[in-house]
Structures are given as C-alpha cells and as structure tokens.
Amino acid sequence: MQPSITKDIKKTLDDIKKDDKHIDKISDPYENKQISKDKTTAFADITYNVSQTSLKDDSRDNIKSHLKDLRDNHNVQTELTGTGMTSTEVGGNSELVGIIVAFVVLLITFGSVIAAGLPIISALIGLASGVALLAY
Incomplete structure (x- = not known):
C-alpha cells in the first residue's frame, strides 16, 4: 500500500472512533499485522462498549460515511461484516x-x-x- 493511502486509512479509522462515543477501540491493521502478504488486504476490528442490539443506526452511518469517503478518494474497496453492522427491526x-x-x-x-x-x-x-x- 502506498504511504499516502496508509496515512489516510489510519486517519479514517481515527475519525470513525472520534465521531462515535460507543466505540471502545479500533485495531490498527498496521500495528497488529492484519495485512496480507501481498499488501492488498487489511482489516481492522471495531469494538463497541455497548451490545449489538443497543447499537444505533447513527453508529453504522458514521462508519459507512467515513468508509465511503475513503473509497471515493482513493479507490479503496471496503467491506463491513459482523452482526452489529446490519440493522434489524424487532417485531413489526x-x-x-x-x-x-x-x-x-x-x-x-x-x-x-x-x-x-x-x-x-x-x-x-x-x-x-x-x-x-x-x-x-
């Protein structure tokens, strides 16, 4: 990965954490060696201080917004996984x-x-x- 992209990925992860009070920590893929050998894939874990059922849509929207900016500016592919990233309505x-x-x-x-x-x-x-x- 190019140094400018690495810097912007780190900044994006910092901004995500800064903008959401429910995020306990975000792992740094560069410090935790969560990068593939060919340096084309990296992943970061987001740990919340609330349960997944207590997670609000604004937390998901915060992450999606920051990742969209990263994708648009650097042509980086981003993916979200995990049970907390999908909105589920109970009842109905x-x-x-x-x-x-x-x-x-x-x-x-x-x-x-x-x-x-x-x-x-x-x-x-x-x-x-x-x-x-x-x-x-």
Missing part, C-alpha cells in the same frame, strides 16, 4: 398478523375463545420471561 406487522392467524386457527380448532387464548397467552408469558432472563 408480520408478527402481529401471525398471532392473529394463530388465534383464529386455535379458535376454529378448539371452538372456544378461552381454549384458543391459553396457548397464545402462555407463549407470550414464555417470551416475556425469556427476554427478561436475557436482559438481566
């Missing part, structure tokens, strides 16, 4: 529709609102207790 309309359809099927099967509601209620209690155990 599809889950609500699924619960309603399940309730209707159970209502037809059991022929009683109470009998149909018990499996749904017990599933929701199980889900809530599982999430509570994972949260603490």
